[in-house]
Amino acid sequence: MSAIHYRTVDVKGLKVFYREAGAANAPKLLLLHGFPSSGHMFRDLIPLLADRFHIIAPDLPGFGQSNMPPRADFKYTFDNIADVIDRFTEVVGFDRFAVYVFDYGAPTGFRIATKHPDRVTAIISQNGNAYEEGLSEGWSPIRAYWQDPSETNRKALRTFLAPETTRWQYTHGVSDEASVSPDGIALDNFYLARPGADEVQLDLFGDYKSNVALYPAFQDYFRKHKPRLLAVWGKNDPFFLPPGAEAFKRDIPNADVRFFDTGHFALETHAEPIAAAMREFLT
Numbered sequence: 001m002s003a004i005h006y007r008t009v010d011v012k013g014l015k016v017f018y019r020e021a022g023a024a025n026a027p028k029l030l031l032l033h034g035f036p037s038s039g040h041m042f043r044d045l046i047p048l049l050a051d052r053f054h055i056i057a058p059d060l061p062g063f064g065q066s067n068m069p070p071r072a073d074f075k076y077t078f079d080n081i082a083d084v085i086d087r088f089t090e091v092v093g094f095d096r097f098a099v100y101v102f103d104y105g106a107p108t109g110f111r112i113a114t115k116h117p118d119r120v121t122a123i124i125s126q127n128g129n130a131y132e133e134g135l136s137e138g139w140s141p142i143r144a145y146w147q148d149p150s151e152t153n154r155k156a157l158r159t160f161l162a163p164e165t166t167r168w169q170y171t172h173g174v175s176d177e178a179s180v181s182p183d184g185i186a187l188d189n190f191y192l193a194r195p196g197a198d199e200v201q202l203d204l205f206g207d208y209k210s211n212v213a214l215y216p217a218f219q220d221y222f223r224k225h226k227p228r229l230l231a232v233w234g235k236n237d238p239f240f241l242p243p244g245a246e247a248f249k250r251d252i253p254n255a256d257v258r259f260f261d262t263g264h265f266a267l268e269t270h271a272e273p274i275a276a277a278m279r280e281f282l283t
Contacts, residue, residue: 022050056094114217133244228281234270237266239264
C-alpha cells in the first residue's frame, strides 16, 4: 500500500495543506472536496487508487488544515478559492491531471478546467453539479439569500452549520446509517465550530450564486472541449439531483454516468465501487 504524506505549501501567502500519495511519475489525479469537509473525505479512496495514480488532495482555503485568513484579508468567493487552487497545482507540479470534483470542489475545478482546458485530462464528478436541473428545493433558503442578502436571510442559513445538519448530510439517503463513520462528521463539526468559520461559510453560501451564473460557461467548455467525464452520483443526494448528472450527456454525449444507492457523501459508503469505476474509466 502506498503511504500517504501530509504536507503544506505556501500559495499566494496562504498555507495550503494537502494529502499526497502514489509515485511521482504516475498519472496525476487532483481530488477537490466540498462543504463542510476537507481532504479527509478522501481517506478511503486514496489507498484504493495510489498504486495507479499520483494523487494530491488539498484542503480548500478556509477548510480543514489550510489557512482560514480573516475575512478582512481574504474575500471568500469561489473565484478566489479557484485562483488559489489553480496556483497550488502549479506549485506542486501538476501540469496535466485528471480532477475529481465534489460539491464545492466542482465550481472550483470547473473554473480551473475552463481556464486551462489543456491541463485537464479527465473529470470525475461525484455529486458535482453544473446544471440548474441538478439543484433541489433544498437550495431555497440559500436562493432567498441570493435575492435578498438581508441579515434575516443570512441568519436563516445558520441551520446549515448546525452539528445535527452535518450529521444529516452524511446519513440522509444511506440505507444503513451504521455504515457511515462518525469521524468525518465529528471532524467537520470541529472545523465549523472554529471562531469565524461560520461567517466564512455564510459568505460562501452567498457567493454560490456566482457558480450558477457560470453554469453556461461551464457547459460551453463541456461542448467545445468534450473532456472525458465520469459522473459517479449518490442518487439520494438531497441537494444535487440525478438530473444534474444526466445533463452532462447533453454536452458530452460520451459521458459515463453511474448512480449509487447512497446520499451526498457517497464515498462514506461506496468508496470501493467508485474507485473501481474510476480505475476502469481512467485506464
